[in-house]
Amino acid sequence: MIIHVNVWYTLISYILAVGFAVITGLILRLPLLPERPMRRSWTVSAIFPTAVLALGFTAMVFGLGYEGTGYRGMLIGIFVGILTALFCRFLLEKVVPKPKSEELHE
């Protein structure tokens, strides 16, 4: 099986997006993981949803036509990762707020 070099560049771009999102999230004092049991936690952490959103937002940028080839793709990954962490720290709770206690998904 031959994997084209561009695929590796794209893969590295995703890894950089996740890595920078987690590191920036930790710098912004987001917890690394939600408290246990995690499946019921509403805490915004560096791993969930920051890393997942970083992956998705990077994919959206690549899907819109900004090809993740070469160093440009890596820079996009880093940029999107940092922006995602800022979004999760300051805006996420305002865009999709935690519901009132009687509506919570237990």
Added chain:
Amino acid sequence: MNEILAVAVAAVISWLNFVLVDTWMGLPEAPGVKGADVIGRSIKERGGDLAGGFFQGNIVCSPDASAGTILAAVACYAIGTPEGGFIAAVLVYFGNRMCADPGYAGTTGALTMTCIIAATSLIGFTPAEFVVGMLIAIVTIQGLYHQGSSRLLGKIAKKMGRYTKLT
């Protein structure tokens, strides 16, 4: 690869993906919203299992791993693998948050399905076969016989330690 066989295998894989992820994330344990509670108790009254009913109610009321699985397959078909799957995970996450759900089951289901589609593409499976397979899988849970499917989901929940404590 024979397409009918591929769809059948994709249906089994999709079924296992969303049922195991949803059960692991605790869907049978409690209804997330009032609608899920009503569906669960209605299924129990008709001879089904309460935990399985809560599972079925929860996947109706918010986009859990079932929605993540099918959205990931559709997005991989429309946009490409793995970009589509990652985009689907983000969309499912925001959908979850709007439905009073923290979003773990939906995003996990979308990401695991993306990995499965990427891995099985190496042996000839296509995202289109997973779209059809997932439709068949969800029909077996939600569309054929609620009492039977809820009892099966209840047994799986018991095995995985996620059976409801409610009565």
